[in-house]
Amino acid sequence: MPDEAVLVGYADDKQLSESHQHIAEDRKAIYQGKGEIGKERATLEERTRTYRQWQELWDQETRGRWTARLIPMVQLWTGSPDCTYCPAVPDDAEYTFFRCPHWERPRLEATRTLGVFSVDSVCQVMLEGEDNWNCVSHFVQGILRAKKIDLDLNVV
Numbered sequence: 001m002p003d004e005a006v007l008v009g010y011a012d013d014k015q016l017s018e019s020h021q022h023i024a025e026d027r028k029a030i031y032q033g034k035g036e037i038g039k040e041r042a043t044l045e046e047r048t049r050t051y052r053q054w055q056e057l058w059d060q061e062t063r064g065r066w067t068a069r070l071i072p073m074v075q076l077w078t079g080s081p082d083c084t085y086c087p088a089v090p091d092d093a094e095y096t097f098f099r100c101p102h103w104e105r106p107r108l109e110a111t112r113t114l115g116v117f118s119v120d121s122v123c124q125v126m127l128e129g130e131d132n133w134n135c136v137s138h139f140v141q142g143i144l145r146a147k148k149i150d151l152d153l154n155v156v
Helices: 004-008 013-037 039-060 065-070 095-098 101-114 122-126 130-153
Strands: none
Touching: 013 039, 095 101, 095 130, 101 130, 122 130
């Protein structure tokens, strides 16, 4: 049973144990697979597999049907929707700002201005001066505003 069962208050100890076992299995599979196919792809594949399993359990569960009616898709409830621009790629801040191909142009502009612009360097670079801080702030605000407009207009 998905961790959502805890939130709606009907998970028993066996379900919680199974959910935690799935998480441990996912982490192990990611660790084992990252050498063969790369960490990002291994993570994506395991996350997709996990959501598919959770959805199957969610659909088969006989209890909590009112909650399932309100929340038919487990993935949407867990806060990991797909990227607005890249199907089947989980969206999060790191992906949006540092990996999503849709934002390549503003990312390149920020890199030209800052020199080094990566998830590992962004905080340090921002703290090096007000100009850097403003550059990163402008980059993030620009992407978030554009993404909101696209979502509001259903452009994607």
